[in-house]
Amino acid sequence: LxxxxxxxxxxxxxxxxxxxxxxxxxxxxxxxxxxxxxxxxxxxxxxxxxxxxxxxxxxxxxxxxxxxxxxxxxxxxxxxxxxxxxxxxxxxxxxxxxxxxxxxxxxxxxxxxxxxxxxxxxxxxxxxxxxxxxxxxxxxxxxxxxxxxxxxxxxxxxxNQEDVDKLTKKARAEYKFRDERVEKMTDEDVETFYSCTLCQSFAPNHVCSVSPERTGLCGAYNWMDCKASYEINPTGPNQPIEKGECIDPKLGQWKGVNEFVQKASRGAVTHYNFYSMVIDPMTTCGCCECIAAMLPSCNGVMTVSRDYTGETPCGMKFTTLAGVMGGGASSPGFVGHSKFNITQGKFIIGDGGLLRMVWMPKMLKEEIKERIDKRGKEMGCPDLYDMIADESVGITEEEILPFLQEKGHPALTMEPLVG
Ligand code: SF4
Ligand code: ZN
Structure with a gap:
């Protein structure tokens, strides 16, 4: 049209x-x-x-x-x-x-x-x-x-700067309210996830699957939003996906999702995992708020948000990472995700979850501090926030490793990330 x-x-x-x-x-x-x-x-x-x-x-x-x-x-x-x-x-x-x-x-x-x-x-x-x-x-x-x-x-x-700042403040309160609507829900609570194919015009094979514990990687659509979108437009970009038989509970893979994704990507993507960035992660499009990458020498992962323009320990800036993986492919070792998702219960839980996080840009870390504290506590590591390195500690794996060792970061004693 x-x-x-x-x-x-x-x-x-x-x-x-x-x-x-x-x-x-x-x-x-x-x-x-x-x-x-x-x-x-x-x-x-x-x-x-x-x-x-x-x-x-x-x-x-x-x-x-x-x-x-x-x-x-x-x-x-x-x-x-x-x-x-x-x-x-x-x-x-x-x-x-x-x-x-x-x-x-x-x-x-x-x-x-x-x-x-x-x-x-x-x-x-x-x-x-x-x-x-x-x-x-x-x-x-x-x-x-x-x-x-x-x-x-x-x-x-x-x-005008002051009007934009005022709107931004108001908007952030709205975003927070929207994000928290799925806070108490778990993926086990529902039989239906939702697809989002809104981004296929930019990344033709890309299919976001949105579950209560995995908001869309753009951060703008959570499970409730997709559900509402489907109600408004039943033939639109957000379709219900019956999870069906669970193929891998740890990595988060379901038969129903695989079948849907295979069809919606026109055969380009046959399957993916919701809860892993190491093994067959979900596809990524250029809209993602953050991109996580493995840091093998630290036995952990880092994530970088779009608003941080500096270097990162994986050797790539956000823009480079987005250029490499934003085309709608599943790239083992990397995954696009929303800011909110970092502290959701299933965030790369198949790889060890938030306890794997060894580096984040300072501004992102500070933005979600309260939530990191809460999630760290739930995972038995109340001091996690202080153990996560940022650019003030270093921007290479070599620079941040001594800091992680000194802090006793949990990732260092977890099972090998790859292997
Ligand atoms: Fe939909 Fe957001 Fe995913 Fe794009 S990035 S497909 S808008 S959920
Ligand atoms: Zn997109």
Whole structure:
């Protein structure tokens, strides 16, 4: 289905054909987010009389106001109302930003939530693109694709630092609330997992399987969200998967999931494990919030989040790792995962779980400190947080090993990671 400019009132061409298109260095006019500035997306439900349908407002400078190659912070605040709307649907609408913004020719979108990244090309600007067009697109497409649940859409775009910071603070509280909705659930509690194939336009063989204890690797979809998405759109990208017979409880492999994944990847992926990064891990697409990698000399693993741009002990930066494994393959020794997943009960539990974690970027570690403390305690290692090295300790395995030995890190005495 091709949507043309006449249906969506923006100066650029628009449609799925432009989804995979990149905006590269020489053609770059302006970027927002991507580690350079803060860029945050939030969908919130509003009362019918609270918002005005079709109202799109830009508060702050536009891409036309800055020099080529410049940056802006960005907040995209989408308010929706409707008789059938529920707060449960907010994350689903929010995740649409990714492909909808990518549909605009000359505009690229990466990431999600508070780690979004929007790149605007000179070509788009020559056609007359302004930031307001993001809101025009989101308004039109939300109506077109989700007309059954919503009646009104209002979009406010912020590009002043203090407004973006305010929205980000509000958004993080929302993300936390959403994440914690699956907190008390376990994979054993349910017979049905959900698929997510939203990212197949970028990574054609990639199929996320989302269980209560494994949120989508983008961090934007958990089991509850996929369930709600299936209710809204029964033929959409989130399908129920009957787990079926358990093939391997330790590594987390089920017959029903394998069959589904084989079909949904058109035969490219025959099986994968939910709970292992060493043996046949789940496939990874470029959206992942974090990528975990083995550190064999430390008998442990590390993970790096998108927002950390420095070197890591596995010898690769996040961007390099994402480039190598983000295409939708299962890459033993590596796995993409969400930030929240790090402290979920089944996180690489087949490889020893969170107790294998020997290195994380300081900012990620601090962000989830409370949860690491809680999970460490549950796993019998209340001081785990202090035992995990970060870039202040070192960025090679040789540099961090003495620290791990001194702290008595549990990974050092666990069974060999490979072998
Ligand atoms: Fe869905 Fe996975 Fe893509 Fe997230 S990363 S949108 S869960 S396919
Ligand atoms: Zn993706």
């Amino acid at each position: 091709k949507v043309t400019v006449s249906e969506i009132n923006i100066p650029c061409s628009f449609g799925p054909a432009f989804e995979g298109e990149r905006v590269r260095g020489a053609d770059l006019l302006c970027q927002m987010g991507g580690g350079k500035t803060q860029a945050t997306e939030l969908v919130k439900m509003a009362e019918m009389n609270e918002i005005e349908d079709g109202k799109v407002e830009l508060i702050g400078p536009d891409v036309t106001d800055i020099e080529a190659g410049g940056t802006l912070p960005l907040g995209i605040f989408m308010q929706v109302a409707g008789r059938e709307m529920q707060p449960d649907f907010e994350p689903i609408l929010e995740r649409q930003c990714h492909h909808l913004i990518n549909y605009i020719q000359g505009v690229m979108h990466i990431g999600q939530r508070d780690i979004a990244w929007v790149r605007v090309s000179k070509g788009a600007m020559e056609k007359g693109f302004t930031l307001k067009d993001l809101g025009v697109v989101l308004h039109a497409k939300f109506h077109q694709d989700f007309g059954a649940i919503l009646d009104k859409v209002q979009v406010t775009l912020y590009t």
